[in-house]
Amino acid sequence: MYAQLVKSDGLKSREEMSPEERAFQDRVDNGEKIEPKEWMPEGYRKTLIRQIGQHAHSEIVGQLPEGNWITRAPTLERKAILLAKVQDEAGHGLYLYSAAETLGVSRDELQEKLHSGKMKYSSIFNYPTLNWADIGAVGWLVDGAAIMNQVPLQRTSYGPYSRAMIRICKEESFHQRQGYAIMMKMASGTPEQKEMAQDALNRFWYPSLMMFGPSDKDSVHSAQSMAWKIKMNTNDELRQKFVNETVPQAEYLGLNVPDDKLAWNEDKQGYDFSEPDWNEFFEVIKGNGPCNRERLNARVKAWDEGAWFRDGLNAYAEKAADRRKAAPVAAE
Amino acid sequence: MSKKEWPLWEVFIRGQHGLNHRHVGSLHAPDAEMAINNARDVYTRRREGVSIWVVPSKDITASSPSEKGPLFDPAESKTYRHPTFFDIPEDVGKM
Numbered sequence: 308m309y310a311q312l313v314k315s316d317g318l319k320s321r322e323e324m325s326p327e328e329r330a331f332q333d334r335v336d337n338g339e340k341i342e343p344k345e346w347m348p349e350g351y352r353k354t355l356i357r358q359i360g361q362h363a364h365s366e367i368v369g370q371l372p373e374g375n376w377i378t379r380a381p382t383l384e385r386k387a388i389l390l391a392k393v394q395d396e397a398g399h400g401l402y403l404y405s406a407a408e409t410l411g412v413s414r415d416e417l418q419e420k421l422h423s424g425k426m427k428y429s430s431i432f433n434y435p436t437l438n439w440a441d442i443g444a445v446g447w448l449v450d451g452a453a454i455m456n457q458v459p460l461q462r463t464s465y466g467p468y469s470r471a472m473i474r475i476c477k478e479e480s481f482h483q484r485q486g487y488a489i490m491m492k493m494a495s496g497t498p499e500q501k502e503m504a505q506d507a508l509n510r511f512w513y514p515s516l517m518m519f520g521p522s523d524k525d526s527v528h529s530a531q532s533m534a535w536k537i538k539m540n541t542n543d544e545l546r547q548k549f550v551n552e553t554v555p556q557a558e559y560l561g562l563n564v565p566d567d568k569l570a571w572n573e574d575k576q577g578y579d580f581s582e583p584d585w586n587e588f589f590e591v592i593k594g595n596g597p598c599n600r601e602r603l604n605a606r607v608k609a610w611d612e613g614a615w616f617r618d619g620l621n622a623y624a625e626k627a628a629d630r631r632k633a634a635p636v637a638a639e
Numbered sequence: 640m641s642k643k644e645w646p647l648w649e650v651f652i653r654g655q656h657g658l659n660h661r662h663v664g665s666l667h668a669p670d671a672e673m674a675i676n677n678a679r680d681v682y683t684r685r686r687e688g689v690s691i692w693v694v695p696s697k698d699i700t701a702s703s704p705s706e707k708g709p710l711f712d713p714a715e716s717k718t719y720r721h722p723t724f725f726d727i728p729e730d731v732g733k734m
């Protein structure tokens with residue numbers, strides 16, 4: 308999802324666990340929250356840093372495809388809405404970096420790892436937003452897919468992560484609805500506008516399905532994360548749920564989901580659908596998607612060119628602190 | 640370019656309804672004034688608050704998880720501290 312292919316250790320059986328690990332697992336099983344200073348297995352801590360960090364990076368990099376359209380939004384109201392949405396994503400990134408920091412890593416360290424390519428962000432943000440309908444499709448499908456994964460994560464075992472997810476979920480519904488509202492407008496507009504909406508759906512459908520990560524049969528890292536309750540559902544479960552909820556929404560818009568195999572399956576009470584092209588997915592993850600280089604360059608450029616400003620504020624803060632220290636002496 | 644990170648601050652917000660300031664999260668800022676400005680943008684975009692406190696995270700002293708037992712267990716047996724401990728006949732009326 309926003310965190311795809313997060314590496315973790317293999318699942319440990321109860322017999323293999325140390326007494327501390329067993330007590331820890333019991334707490335997780337009982338639904339207790341694990342808090343920052345409490346004992347936790349090293350693997351739990353490391354996997355969480357990778358997962359929360361990757362999630363945070365996705366929120367931050369995710370601003371870029373949408374930020375691309377702020378200056379060109381069709382009305383002042385749409386511009387204000389998109390600006391607010393993108394600002395929310397910055398907030399989401401910050402909540403998540405703070406949560407990761409409680410595990411003993413600093414935000415600057417995490418950003419350094421993003422910029423050097425050691426940490427990833429969601430594959431979805433390596434696709435371009437070519438026209439205004441894409442902004443509708445991103446809110447509807449991308450935020451929609453994110454919600455599928457974030458809602459259950461509100462119950463995750465790690466306290467700070469859970470609290471960040473609760474804040475984020477409160478704000479996500481606005482994101483999806485503003486996107487769908489754009490799609491409704493376009494789909495009921497001129498034939499050209501409707502075609503743009505269809506084209507946006509065509510391009511974003513499979514990349515959105517990829518957001519949930521590879522199929523369970525190829526997903527090696529799930530079992531331990533699920534036992535620790537830092538992953539709440541399997542990739543395929545969430546993908547199925549997303550398809551079930553999204554297809555009727557596409558029908559309402561009068562748009563076609565670009566999948567010939569899409570069909571309601573009465574037995575499983577869900578849709579059968581085609582899998583995305585997993586080769587494409589792994590290529591995008593490796594850095595060969597349509598916008599990988601552009602996205603990373605934009606992040607690095609913003610970070611490097613903001614250095615003088617961050618340093619300036621530090622210098623000002625230090626001088627002001629010195630002045631405060633000196634002031635009582637001067638008054639004597 | 641210096642590698643100095645902005646320090647971490649804990650943010651507390653008082654909501655609309657006159658309740659206590661409540662911890663909402665943390666953020667980085669070079670000084671207290673910027674921490675308040677950032678807190679406004681990060682934690683009150685939807686009118687969540689009418690007042691903000693920021694405290695340097697390093698100045699917070701927290702109880703240690705290993706003291707959980709000695710600190711909190713003694714209250715467990717003192718159920719008489721709750722009004723529901725006492726049965727008052729209905730005839731007495733509201734109390």
Ligand SMILES: [Fe+2]
Nearest residue numbers: 366395396399
């Ligand atoms: Fe978000």
Ligand SMILES: [Fe+2]
Nearest residue numbers: 369396450453
């Ligand atoms: Fe998002």
Ligand SMILES: [Fe+2]
Nearest residue numbers: 396450479482
């Ligand atoms: Fe969002």
